[in-house]
Amino acid sequence: xxxxxxxxxxxRDGVDELCELAESFLEVTQRDxxxxxxxxxxxxxxxFYEDSTRTRLxxxxxxxxxxxxxxxxxxxxxxxKKGESLRDTVQTIEAMGVDAMVVRHGSAGAPHRIATWxxxxxxxxxxxxxxHPTQALLDAFTLRRxxxxxxxxxxxxxxxxxxxxxxARSSTKVFAALxxxxxxxxxxxxxxxxxxxxxxxxxxxxxAVLPEVDVVxxxxxxxxxxxxMLFPSLREYTTRFGLTVERAARLRDDVLVMHxxxxxxxxxxxxxxxxxxxxxITEQVGNGVxxxxxxxxxxxxxxxxxx
Amino acid sequence: xxxxxxxxxxxxxxxxxxxxxxxxxxxxxxLDASGCVIAPGLVDLHVHLREPGMEEAETIDTGARAAxxxxxxxxxxxxxxxxxxxxxxxxxxxLGKGARSCCDVQAAGAITKxxxxxxxxxMGELHALGVRIFTDxxxxxxxxxxxxxxxxxxxxxxxxxxxxxxxDPSLAAGGHMHEGDWSSRLGIPGRPAAAEDTIVAxxxxxxxxxxxxxxxxxxxxxxxxxxxxxxxxxxxxxxAEAAPHHFTLTDEACASFDPAFKVxxxxxxxxxxxxxxxxxxxxxxxxxxTDHAPHPTEAKERPFEEAPPGxxxxxxxxxxxxxxLVTPAVLDLQxxxxxxxxxxAAIAGxxxxxxxxxxxxxxxxxxxDPARRWTVVPESLASRAGNTPYAGRELxxxxxxxxxxxxxxxxxxxATR
Numbered sequence: 001x002x003x004x005x006x007x008x009x010x011x012r013d014g015v016d017e018l019c020e021l022a023e024s025f026l027e028v029t030q031r032d033x034x035x036x037x038x039x040x041x042x043x044x045x046x047x048f049y050e051d052s053t054r055t056r057l058x059x060x061x062x063x064x065x066x067x068x069x070x071x072x073x074x075x076x077x078x079x080x081k082k083g084e085s086l087r088d089t090v091q092t093i094e095a096m097g098v099d100a101m102v103v104r105h106g107s108a109g110a111p112h113r114i115a116t117w118x119x120x121x122x123x124x125x126x127x128x129x130x131x132h133p134t135q136a137l138l139d140a141f142t143l144r145r146x147x148x149x150x151x152x153x154x155x156x157x158x159x160x161x162x163x164x165x166x167x168a169r170s171s172t173k174v175f176a177a178l179x180x181x182x183x184x185x186x187x188x189x190x191x192x193x194x195x196x197x198x199x200x201x202x203x204x205x206x207x208a209v210l211p212e213v214d215v216v217x218x219x220x221x222x223x224x225x226x227x228x229m230l231f232p233s234l235r236e237y238t239t240r241f242g243l244t245v246e247r248a249a250r251l252r253d254d255v256l257v258m259h260x261x262x263x264x265x266x267x268x269x270x271x272x273x274x275x276x277x278x279x280x281i282t283e284q285v286g287n288g289v290x291x292x293x294x295x296x297x298x299x300x301x302x303x304x305x306x307x
Numbered sequence: 308x309x310x311x312x313x314x315x316x317x318x319x320x321x322x323x324x325x326x327x328x329x330x331x332x333x334x335x336x337x338l339d340a341s342g343c344v345i346a347p348g349l350v351d352l353h354v355h356l357r358e359p360g361m362e363e364a365e366t367i368d369t370g371a372r373a374a375x376x377x378x379x380x381x382x383x384x385x386x387x388x389x390x391x392x393x394x395x396x397x398x399x400x401x402l403g404k405g406a407r408s409c410c411d412v413q414a415a416g417a418i419t420k421x422x423x424x425x426x427x428x429x430m431g432e433l434h435a436l437g438v439r440i441f442t443d444x445x446x447x448x449x450x451x452x453x454x455x456x457x458x459x460x461x462x463x464x465x466x467x468x469x470x471x472x473x474x475d476p477s478l479a480a481g482g483h484m485h486e487g488d489w490s491s492r493l494g495i496p497g498r499p500a501a502a503e504d505t506i507v508a509x510x511x512x513x514x515x516x517x518x519x520x521x522x523x524x525x526x527x528x529x530x531x532x533x534x535x536x537x538x539x540x541x542x543x544x545x546x547a548e549a550a551p552h553h554f555t556l557t558d559e560a561c562a563s564f565d566p567a568f569k570v571x572x573x574x575x576x577x578x579x580x581x582x583x584x585x586x587x588x589x590x591x592x593x594x595x596x597t598d599h600a601p602h603p604t605e606a607k608e609r610p611f612e613e614a615p616p617g618x619x620x621x622x623x624x625x626x627x628x629x630x631x632l633v634t635p636a637v638l639d640l641q642x643x644x645x646x647x648x649x650x651x652a653a654i655a656g657x658x659x660x661x662x663x664x665x666x667x668x669x670x671x672x673x674x675x676d677p678a679r680r681w682t683v684v685p686e687s688l689a690s691r692a693g694n695t696p697y698a699g700r701e702l703x704x705x706x707x708x709x710x711x712x713x714x715x716x717x718x719x720x721x722a723t724r
Contacts, residue, residue, distance in 0.1 A: 085605050085608055085609065086608065086609055086610060086613075087605075087608040105610060106612075107609075107610030107611060107612035107613055108493055108494045108495045108564065108610070108611060108612060109493070109495070109564025109610060109611050109612075110564075110610035112563075112564045113564055113565075113608075113609075113610055113611075117608075127494075127610075128494055128495070128610075128612060129494030129495070129496070130493055130494035130495070131494070163491075166494060169492075169494055192491040193486050193487065193490065193491045193497060193499075194487055194488040194490075194491040194492075195491070196488035196491065196492070197488060197491070197492040198491070198492070
């Protein structure tokens, strides 16, 4: 694997391998000195054209725990403001000597374009509405830790603005590749215009779906979507599609609740629900570092990953 | 070959005009046309020459040269320049430069001031300069009331036609490719075919209301093609054009995320491509027009959603028509030339173009070798820009000579000026 641009690059075997590698890195992150020399001498640049807290910190932490040097770039404070083109910017960064570029961009396919312009390994850290492969990997990793390596037969409901969600595009494919049965739940304005190529079913009725699921995956609702006429009001959204305390109370005890963050407490998820033992939301964040270590190591590393 | 049929022979040109057509004619200077088809010069209703305002992408001079190399003797320059063709001075300047180029350059006039869809442009003044096609191309006239007023007003201008970029902004805005299976998978915001279908349906109704001619630019969807077919069946004054990329490429090409494949209206589905071909075959679509839209390299070296729409077309249109329509017998050669030459010439009111090839006619001719194979190399195109979606593709059929008003402006595949 030269780049990680899409979860399509992985397949079930690729996901399994990365999750197994992440398992060993998770052990590293729990040590007193959570650091291994696996990528000493390598440089990882985080090239972020969109604001991000958790993804960027997660990648930087992952790189540092592998002993790589890190560089950070964010569009808001760079020459991009002076009108520099994407190609010129990434080639400038590469000229400083980087082995991997972790790219977040607001436009679908930007990392794919960059991969045609640079020799460094490119990791897609979220491109427009297209994909967020490492989020999907950490989601799969989190579920595997609770349910075992196979997700065969697991029923996952992904609830929210699927149409505009890169998380949904990646995670649906990874869950399905591991054998899960995925149902997308949203009003029709938030479902994909076409389901061709989506290994998932759909429903517009959360209450009908919830009794049949093992995992509820909630997507962030962006407030500005009201203006785009995707739903009439946040209150109505919560009434029909929010995981409220009442809805959560009807779930079996072993049903897991996931969220890619950042959460809108009180909109797609009730604050109380986010704090219950069934919620693995914080665990997802912790697992993210181990999974990103696995991705960076598999792209740049050689020799034994863990001393 | 022209609208009257096919015959074998020589064409003798004296001055601007054809002096004779027959066998064994001799002249002072002879251009070898053996193995070639001699056709009336091709006519492109839809070209973006970028001058004034974006000369780094194309100029009237370079665009006209690309046109001549593609076999065109007349092209219609779209009004979305900076400043736009909403002012007689701008149009006069474009026509003046065009007159010194190696192709007849007509200018389309804007329908509305600033192409903003609010106030009518001075259509009468532009008409007096020779403008016959009015369009806000690049922008759709969104308000039905404005479109109605434009059609009513244009009804007083002889031979005027109002041409629409048919994509309802309220459905298409923010979209970058065809909305469908591929956009849904790729997460690229879509422009639905319904945006085109609804405007074409509405404009056909307004053509009926006003009686003024409506021309649909770059028809791309099956639904809109059906609307035009139905309007023609009702006898409404509606014509349509289609671009080569809309009968040769589909939305699947966008999976590369290469903005070379970004265009408005967007590349659509195989079903839409089939409908465009059927429309060209049965005459629903009157003309093949390139929508030649040059952009500098750096403008396309952006992510798909940030790159401007548009692709080159002038130098590949004839070969793509031969390869994708004539060779597979979607069209016979004469019908293909009708769509590339005398069909569009009639729409634009260009009496000197489109043939027939007879003594006394103005000598605007395209001589092409239908068997000649060549590979599209962006850097080798005459256009100042290189944004062709066909880079590296081998095509069959190449222009050998182009004659503009008796002057050979392309000889043996090379521009003479």
